[in-house]
Amino acid sequence: MRSGAVTAILVLSTAAVADESLNGPPRPLSDEDAKAGKPLYLRECSACHGDRGDGAGPAAAFLDPKPRNFTKRIFKLRTTESGQQPTTADLLGTVERGIPGSAMPAFRFLPEEERRRIVAYVLRLADLADDPEPKPIADPGVPPTPTPASLTRGKAVYAEMGCASCHGTGGRGDGDSAKDLKDDDGNHIPVRDFTGGQFRGGGDRIDLYYRFVTGMDGSPMPSFAQSIDGADRWALVDYVMSLKVVPPAVPLPKDPIKAGRMVTAKYSCRGCHVLDDGKGGEVGPDLRVSGQKLGSDWVRTFLADPRGYGKIYPWRVWRMPHLGLEGEEVQVLARYLAAMGKRADGPAKTPDVATFPAARIEEGKSLFTLRCTECHALGKVIETPLAKQQGPDLIRVAGRVDYDWAKKWILDPKKIDPKTKMTVPGITPDQIDSVRMFVWKSAVDANSER
Ligand code: HEC
Ligand code: HEC
Ligand code: HEC
Ligand code: HEC
Numbered sequence: 001m002r003s004g005a006v007t008a009i010l011v012l013s014t015a016a017v018a019d020e021s022l023n024g025p026p027r028p029l030s031d032e033d034a035k036a037g038k039p040l041y042l043r044e045c046s047a048c049h050g051d052r053g054d055g056a057g058p059a060a061a062f063l064d065p066k067p068r069n070f071t072k073r074i075f076k077l078r079t080t081e082s083g084q085q086p087t088t089a090d091l092l093g094t095v096e097r098g099i100p101g102s103a104m105p106a107f108r109f110l111p112e113e114e115r116r117r118i119v120a121y122v123l124r125l126a127d128l129a130d131d132p133e134p135k136p137i138a139d140p141g142v143p144p145t146p147t148p149a150s151l152t153r154g155k156a157v158y159a160e161m162g163c164a165s166c167h168g169t170g171g172r173g174d175g176d177s178a179k180d181l182k183d184d185d186g187n188h189i190p191v192r193d194f195t196g197g198q199f200r201g202g203g204d205r206i207d208l209y210y211r212f213v214t215g216m217d218g219s220p221m222p223s224f225a226q227s228i229d230g231a232d233r234w235a236l237v238d239y240v241m242s243l244k245v246v247p248p249a250v251p252l253p254k255d256p257i258k259a260g261r262m263v264t265a266k267y268s269c270r271g272c273h274v275l276d277d278g279k280g281g282e283v284g285p286d287l288r289v290s291g292q293k294l295g296s297d298w299v300r301t302f303l304a305d306p307r308g309y310g311k312i313y314p315w316r317v318w319r320m321p322h323l324g325l326e327g328e329e330v331q332v333l334a335r336y337l338a339a340m341g342k343r344a345d346g347p348a349k350t351p352d353v354a355t356f357p358a359a360r361i362e363e364g365k366s367l368f369t370l371r372c373t374e375c376h377a378l379g380k381v382i383e384t385p386l387a388k389q390q391g392p393d394l395i396r397v398a399g400r401v402d403y404d405w406a407k408k409w410i411l412d413p414k415k416i417d418p419k420t421k422m423t424v425p426g427i428t429p430d431q432i433d434s435v436r437m438f439v440w441k442s443a444v445d446a447n448s449e450r
Contacts, residue, residue, distance in 0.1 A: 027088050027133045029120035034129060037121030040114050045122075047272060047283040047318045048103065053125030059271035059281040063103045066187065070126040074184060076216035077201040079136040082223035087134055091119045099200045103268035109307060109322035137214060137225065143205050144231060146238040154239025157232050161224060163212075166191045171243035184218045192221075197244035208237045252332060256345075260336025263329050272318070276340045282419070283318050289417045291341025293409070295348025298400045299334045314389040315421070348402040353444045356437040364438025367431055371424050381442045390421055398443035406439075407432055 042051065048067035050056040055069035068075075077094050078086040086094075095115050098106030107115055123129040144150070158164065166181070168174040171194030178191040192199070201207050201216075213233060215223030228236060252259040257276055264275055272283035280287075290299075302309055304327075306320040325333070338345040368382060372394075377384035379395030397406070408415075410432045413422040427435075 024132050024135055027123065027129065027131070029088060029116060029123065029129070031129075033117045033120035034124045037114075037117030037119070037124075040110075040118050041121045041125075042317055043319055044107065044110070044118065044321070047281075053122065057283075059103070059283050062270045062279070062281050063268060064187075065102050065183075065189070066185070067103070069185075070122055072184075072218075073126050073128060074218035076218060076221075077211075078214050078217070079210050080134045080214060081137055081225065082215040082217060085128055085131065085134045087136055088119065088123075091122065092116065093202075095119060097202055100203075101196075101198050101200055103271050105267075105321040105323055107321075137210075140206065140209050140213075140233070143209075143234050143237070146234075150231070150235040151239055151242055153232065154235035154237070154242075157228060157236045158239055161227060161236075163236075166220070167194060171195055171240065181220045183220070189219055194240050194243040195245040197241075197246075203241075205234070205237050205241065208240055209233055212236065252328075256332070256335040256339040259332045260339070263325075263332050264336070266329075267323050267325070272320075276336075284316070284320060285313070286417060286419070287337060288340050291337040291339070292343065292416070293341070293348075293401050293405045294337065295399055295402065296334045296338050296345045297347050299337050300330055303330045303333055312392055314386065314392070343402070348399055349404050350398050350444065351403050351437075351440060353437070353441045356441055360434045361438050361441050363431075364434035364436070367427075367435045368438055371427060372435065375422065378439065378442055379446050381446075394439050395443055395446050398440060398447050403436065403440060406436055410435070 046057050047059045048055075048057045048063065049070065050060070050067075053070035055067045057067060060067050073085065075086040075090070077099075078084065078090050080087060080090070092115060095107045095118060097108075098104050107118075110118075120129065164175050165177045166173075166175040168178065168191075173191040173193035175191065181189050181191060183189045197203065199207060199211070201211050211221070212224050213228070214225065215221055252262060260276070264270060269275065269287075270280040272281050274280040274282070274286040274288060276288065278288070302320075303323075303325055305322070307322050311319065335345050365382075368378065372378075373382060373384050373388075375384075375388070375390040377386075377389050377393045377395070379393060381395065407429070409422075410424055410427065411429065413420045413424075
């Protein structure tokens, strides 16, 4: 048994050496990288791509295009020939840049080392980690400066090559063959509209060059490596870029729900959150509940920098990605949450804790120890081992959670959110008041100590 395994390893490594001479060196990522990448992948990617990389994460049902199934080993964004695997740098670039126009966020906010480890793990999931590093196509060199003549040439190449049959004469993605195109999984796939100026693989000249020279495997977008060469490639790139139309600025609707729906659609929030119409994924909390409980200031600060706050819900595997929202979008989303929660766009109600009688705070402390420490910590005031913490550390409630809402919540959490794990059976309204006083007193004191 044992010696068999050793022989197998020997055979494998000889094969790897043989491959190296033919296909280049191994990928510049190690087994250690992949091991360290697994928990990072589960935290950052599995909500969409699934624990096993099969594209079936809990957010997938609400997304179009669907998250990629890595186990099929088909990648669109490559610098390698059609049908080949992506280089390690291709994958690192995709993770760093995200995929504009799809739900996939840019992971620039993660340290480079973490992105490398995640990519090592993705290669494992795709069973590609032991294959040699693929070779990119010939270096495209430095692009020539576009001229009126090269643009005219680009337009002619666009016509000759039949790009218009799918992308349309004006590049609107409305060519004759556009309607019934399907990707390899049989899903309808829209042709890129060049007037939008947004590209999955990046919008630089070099990015567009690679897209039509190497093709987008798994989609109907073919490779034109054999049919277009030399200066014509750059002329075509510049012609495609010239089709961009800057749309007139349309102000977002005044209605907070309508405006919120537009911004949440842009960022695919629905993949991870239930939205105002009751539909969406359960990767993060139901935003109808968050809308009721959260102060708008807290929401604004959080959305502008979700990673700055640290983990909110200890029991969730996933974290909120940093989406790089614009200032105006943060405002719209804060108003959207408040409207969903049927509350004013304002701070969470925080009581004047100085007026709380000492005896009530004491009573609250005993109740907290008895009824709440099963699931909650209260900073350094009442420590609970992390493994036991199912709910948020309540030392951070002041300014985040509305004081009045907390009373309704503790009385009957399942009435507010049928999916919550929180229950405190039999607690009386009077006991809730004491426990709230103790929690908010501790939280306000902790804030002022910071
Ligand atoms: C919110 C959902 C979401 C998250 C989170 C997400 N992705 Fe994606 N990812 C997608 C979607 C959707 C696509 C398919 C886009 C398309 O086909 O146009 C995709 C495609 C990809 C691809 C294929 C690129 C190609 O060349 O075809 C890679 C690689 C990838 N994701 C890696 C990752 C990694 C690594 C992470 C975590 C760091 C991650 N994704 C997190 C949604 C997500
Ligand atoms: C058979 C139909 C078809 C033809 C012909 C075709 N395309 Fe495409 N093209 C597509 C589809 C479909 C997509 C979207 C693929 C996706 O989202 O995965 C696309 C996407 C693209 C993109 C977007 C890349 C990105 O990063 O988002 C570029 C650029 C492009 N095509 C250029 C061209 C050029 C230039 C030609 C002609 C030389 C051409 N295409 C011919 C179907 C076609
Ligand atoms: C890839 C999944 C994902 C996407 C996409 C996503 N979120 Fe989240 N969001 C989460 C997770 C997970 C949490 C909980 C984080 C934690 O426990 O630390 C969260 C937390 C939040 C919270 C705090 C809620 C609370 O009750 O404390 C708000 C608000 C929020 N997200 C809004 C949004 C909005 C708005 C969008 C779109 C612009 C969005 N999210 C997109 C996963 C996501
Ligand atoms: C069985 C576990 C459990 C018990 C016991 C429990 N909670 Fe919770 N609590 C949770 C969970 C889990 C959440 C987060 C909401 C969710 O994920 O559904 C939560 C959320 C909260 C919140 C909102 C905090 C925030 O930042 O979003 C407050 C306030 C709260 N609980 C107070 C209490 C108090 C006070 C007690 C004791 C009287 C208590 N809970 C007992 C599990 C519990």
